[in-house]
Amino acid sequence: MEPTALSQDEAYSAAAEQFGGAIERLARGYEADPDLARDLVQDIHAALWRSFEYFEGQCSVRSWVYRIGHNVAVSHIQASRRAKPPALVGLEAIAELPSADNQAAETEEAQLRNRLLAMIHRLKPADRQVMLLYLEELTAEEIGEVTGLSAGAVATRIHRLKALLAEAIHPEGRNQ
Template identity: 30%
Template sequence: MTVLAHHLDDDSTNASAEDVFLADAQQYRRELLAHCYRMTGSLHDAEDLVQETYLRAWKSYKGFQGKSSVRTWLYRIATNTCLTALDSRQRRPLPTGLGAPSSDPVDDIVARDEVPWLEPIPDDSTDPSNIVGSRESVRLAFIAALQHLSARQRAVLVLREVLQWKAAEVADAIGSSTAAVNSLLQRARAQLDAIGPSEDDALQTPESKEAQDLLTRYIDAFETYDMDKLVELFTADAVWEMPPFDGWYQGPENIVLLSKTHCPAERPGDMRLLPTVANGQPAGAMYMRNRQTGVHEPFQMHVLATTDDGISHVVAFHMESFEKWGLPASL
């Protein structure tokens, strides 16, 4: 009886330790989601990979010897989980990343549903990754640029430059050498430089008065069905794209002509937009009126890049639900 009681006590202690560990690990869920999103460019994939990370952590908990923090250990598992997943997955581009020139706004628009497009991610101002990597590390331009890198280059760049890990720590995490990590980082930086300058440095924060004013005027133009108002909001070389359609459009006049030609709305009130934040940028969740029911249903998430000169870039993602943003299913 004494031996049995001793074993029961051990089992109880181990279970208690695991419970404490898992409870501690949960506080990192949101920043791990941001990490997996940076690696994959997909919110849905990132959610699945975070779940897989916690499952692997739970299964291998007994092997965790406390040589690093729980947070560091979870990041190692998450990174390697992402690397394994990315072996069998295509990169997730935006239309501007396909290599084609800008499109004619009056031409037919072509949906490419077979392409695994980049996805937006809801913003969370309480996200711990904002402290570590800041909102800039989930902005669309940066996530789109990461898609041009190999999976291991992505991992090294994110761990070194977003999370500020030392080269030796990254090497240990991905099973490589410090020299190899430095080489991967150098090649990753060179590739990003070749893609072109990032617009991120010039972007306003979503909470700034200027960004809020631009978003309000942008929403008003759509809701009143006054597309001509958009001309004065965009910068001279502004870009518009709307996956899953593969075209992209440049310049205020072309963007307005595209909207007039292809937007399914017909009159004021057909479109309603709720202000929100996505990828650390101001955004508008667009609901389109269903002509049969009169109900406004989820249609697109417009993610805006706003600068002191105006709106420089809009990605209008087709959306069937805004649940992840905590927004209503219909209006």
């Protein structure tokens, strides 16, 4: 069904049902505090509903949802930055980030996921956005639609981020 054939409420409801889990993951990717992440989810849903008033199918609904979600999340991060100084790092410094796994009761997979997410939280917003979209399995072209970067620039950035994150998670591989 064409997006323009749906009412604003119908288009939002369909998108929220299909991408609700992705929106929650996106919010947790941008906001480490669970209460603030829930607030961010609500803000994204409100912006998404408003956006379907003017959505004309200029891209896929999936790209639209991610574009709206990431724009709201970036605004959220910028607002919280004004409230407190950032502890963000660039790609050059990601390898020096400390591990974030403090819970001995978690499994190794959960600890690794927590460490990765903590490192992603410390990335600059543009790099964080690309990595979170990549983890949601969007293609370089789709990520480019959301971020405004070329597909080639997205692919290069993903490659660099993956290498840096892998090295930060498995530092023992450095000296081999």
